[in-house]
Amino acid sequence: MAVNGLTQAPPSAWPEGLTRVPFWAFQREDVYAQEQKRIFQGPSWSFLCLETDVANPGDWRSTFVGDAPVVVTRNAAGEIHAFENRCAHRGALICLDDKGRAAKGFSCVYHAWTYNLEGDLTGVAFQKGIKGKGGMSPDFKVSEHGPRKLRVATICGLVYGTFSADAPSLPDYLGEEITTRIARVFRDRKPVVLGRFTQALPNNWKLYIENVKDSYHASILHLFFTTFELNRLSQKGAIIVDESGGHHVSYSAIDRAATGNADYSAQKIRSDSDYKLADPSLLHGFEEYPDGVTLQILTVFPAMVVQQIQNAIAIRQVIPRGPGQTDLNWIYLGFEEDTPEERMMRLKQANLVGPAGYISMEDGCVGGFVQRGSAGAPDERAVLEMGGKTAEGSESRVTEASIRGFWKAWRAQMGI
Amino acid sequence: MSASQDLWFAIAKAQADHARCLDDDRLEQWPDFFTDDCLYRVTSADNMREGYEASLIFLNSKGMVRDRVSALRTANIYERQAYRHILGQPSILSVEGESATSETSFMVARIMRDGKTDLFATGRYLDTWRREGDGVTLTARIVVCDSSRIDTLLALPL
Numbered sequence: 001m002a003v004n005g006l007t008q009a010p011p012s013a014w015p016e017g018l019t020r021v022p023f024w025a026f027q028r029e030d031v032y033a034q035e036q037k038r039i040f041q042g043p044s045w046s047f048l049c050l051e052t053d054v055a056n057p058g059d060w061r062s063t064f065v066g067d068a069p070v071v072v073t074r075n076a077a078g079e080i081h082a083f084e085n086r087c088a089h090r091g092a093l094i095c096l097d098d099k100g101r102a103a104k105g106f107s108c109v110y111h112a113w114t115y116n117l118e119g120d121l122t123g124v125a126f127q128k129g130i131k132g133k134g135g136m137s138p139d140f141k142v143s144e145h146g147p148r149k150l151r152v153a154t155i156c157g158l159v160y161g162t163f164s165a166d167a168p169s170l171p172d173y174l175g176e177e178i179t180t181r182i183a184r185v186f187r188d189r190k191p192v193v194l195g196r197f198t199q200a201l202p203n204n205w206k207l208y209i210e211n212v213k214d215s216y217h218a219s220i221l222h223l224f225f226t227t228f229e230l231n232r233l234s235q236k237g238a239i240i241v242d243e244s245g246g247h248h249v250s251y252s253a254i255d256r257a258a259t260g261n262a263d264y265s266a267q268k269i270r271s272d273s274d275y276k277l278a279d280p281s282l283l284h285g286f287e288e289y290p291d292g293v294t295l296q297i298l299t300v301f302p303a304m305v306v307q308q309i310q311n312a313i314a315i316r317q318v319i320p321r322g323p324g325q326t327d328l329n330w331i332y333l334g335f336e337e338d339t340p341e342e343r344m345m346r347l348k349q350a351n352l353v354g355p356a357g358y359i360s361m362e363d364g365c366v367g368g369f370v371q372r373g374s375a376g377a378p379d380e381r382a383v384l385e386m387g388g389k390t391a392e393g394s395e396s397r398v399t400e401a402s403i404r405g406f407w408k409a410w411r412a413q414m415g416i
Numbered sequence: 417m418s419a420s421q422d423l424w425f426a427i428a429k430a431q432a433d434h435a436r437c438l439d440d441d442r443l444e445q446w447p448d449f450f451t452d453d454c455l456y457r458v459t460s461a462d463n464m465r466e467g468y469e470a471s472l473i474f475l476n477s478k479g480m481v482r483d484r485v486s487a488l489r490t491a492n493i494y495e496r497q498a499y500r501h502i503l504g505q506p507s508i509l510s511v512e513g514e515s516a517t518s519e520t521s522f523m524v525a526r527i528m529r530d531g532k533t534d535l536f537a538t539g540r541y542l543d544t545w546r547r548e549g550d551g552v553t554l555t556a557r558i559v560v561c562d563s564s565r566i567d568t569l570l571a572l573p574l
Contacts, residue, residue, distance in 0.1 A: 193466075193468060194468055194469050194470035195459070195463050195468040195469070195470030195471065196466075196468065197460065197463075197472060197564050197565075198564055198565040198566070199565075199566050199568070199569070200565055200566065200567045201568065202567075202568055221493060223490070223491035223492070223493075224487060224491045277479075277483045278479035278482045278483050279477045279478075279479025279483055281477075281480075282480070327565075332470040343469070346470070347469055347470055347471065347474050348474060348476070350470045350471060351473060351474055351480075354472055355472055355566035355568075355569050355570045356458065356472040356473050356566070356569065356570035356571070358487050358491065358492065361493075361569040361571055362492065362493045362494070362569075364568050365493070365494055365495060365568055365569055366493075368568065
């Protein structure tokens with residue numbers, strides 16, 4: 001029996017409240033398909049690219065919204081547009097590369113159907129046939145066909161898009177607090193791409209999002225962080241969860257006045273060691289932010305992360321590739337006004353993050369540990385009770401509140 | 417043998433020893449292949465082409481190379497795994513005094529604890545060497561992976 005658009009009723013009902021997540025949510029093809037429709041192509045905004053990726057008229061960049069391929073362009077008038085990377089004819093990709101310049105628009109390689117930079121179908125090869133023979137039906141109208149277009153909006157040089165006419169405006173979608181927290185990272189500076197890498201994660205996309213929102217694990221799984229006082233749950237900081245539950249911010253500031261914390265040592269966590277670096281220069285970040293915040297991890301529902309870890313700034317775009325596979329696109333950023341010394345510090349601190357990062361490599365495998373660990377237990381449930389049962393922000397980061405918030409937003413959009 | 421053959425031999429030997437060191441899980445000896453002021457980077461062909469400066473791994477001192485090893489041994493969590501390096505022949509690109517540069521292709525298979533074996537990375541080493549006695553030491557190794565896509569994580573050095 002179909003329930004909520006799923007092809008089969010889930011093996012078990014969703015438990016009451018926000019503190020339990022059945023593992024079938026990470027395993028089922030029909031849940032995945034429904035997420036594409038109701039979340040990624042539903043009333044949410046997805047990160048597409050940077051404004052500088054389409055700096056000039058005619059520039060284009062290919063990207064994804066969920067697993068749907070999308071092209072972002074800048075037209076002759078300088079406006080940014082986005083549309084499906086899918087020919088209206090037979091569905092082939094229109095753009096075959098990551099980026100390019102197409103002053104005259106696009107032509108599908110398969111049958112040369114052509115598109116302008118706004119994504120309108122402008123021509124069909126042999127529409128009138130050859131020598132009066134063949135050709136499209138007389139009632140075929142080019143204006144009635146085309147790839148679906150996205151609404152596009154920008155903030156701080158980041159381009160977002162949505163397939164949905166019902167999504168609120170981007171500022172309303174993000175809300176003031178999240179908008180302010182994104183702006184705090186960019187500070188009106190022009191971002192410069194320093195590198196792009198993709199990490200292929202062997203797990204459902206939601207396991208990565210849960211991981212990013214999980215401030216509880218950070219200082220337990222990631223020894224590198226903890227030992228060097230980059231992030232301890234006993235540091236000053238807070239969790240912000242927006243009203244929808246879907247967006248979150250976790251931030252902390254190094255409290256140099258604080259000494260060793262007895263609560264920490266009492267837990268006998270593996271990460272309380274006396275590990276020392278031979279060359280600690282990568283920890284000597286420069287003061288970039290007047291508020292003293294040295295770590296801010298921000299998620300925009302459904303699947304985008306803005307990261308400030310000391311001076312390592314990055315965008316992470318999460319692309320689902322089936323129930324058990326996810327692509328994590330890392331875009332490392334600097335800013336035009338960086339001094340050579342500041343730029344060097346960003347290159348050094350990039351060691352902390354990414355697929356080989358001292359404090360992020362574990363996040364690449366831990367989602368797979370969950371995917372494999374729960375493979376035989378679709379009806380069993382993850383427990384999310386740290387810090388209570390609600391999805392509200394708190395000063396304590398020993399909490400899973402922002403994960404509960406994610407599930408609140410996910411269930412609202414999925415109708416589950 | 418000519419001086420250039422000696423140099424070629426020294427580079428090929430150093431590269432073979434380096435690969436064995438990593439594949440044999442003798443990471444503690446890995447820093448010995450580098451000079452104190454060395455550079456070790458892992459990047460990709462696309463990132464090189466775009467002129468992007470950031471790396472998957474960026475170590476610009478022997479201390480940072482040592483730290484990578486101690487982090488892998490004591491801090492980082494990853495499933496037990498091993499590499500098998502297959503190297504191409506080095507091409508010597510330039511020689512200047514006691515310094516030389518070379519390019520060498522590589523393929524690395526990754527063997528996971530459950531036996532799963534994948535072609536994990538292919539690419540080329542852009543190396544800068546300093547002659548020391550009969551041998552050579554790395555002053556810079558830029559590992560240019562052919563792909564920008566890393567499966568799960570990159571823990572061990574390439």
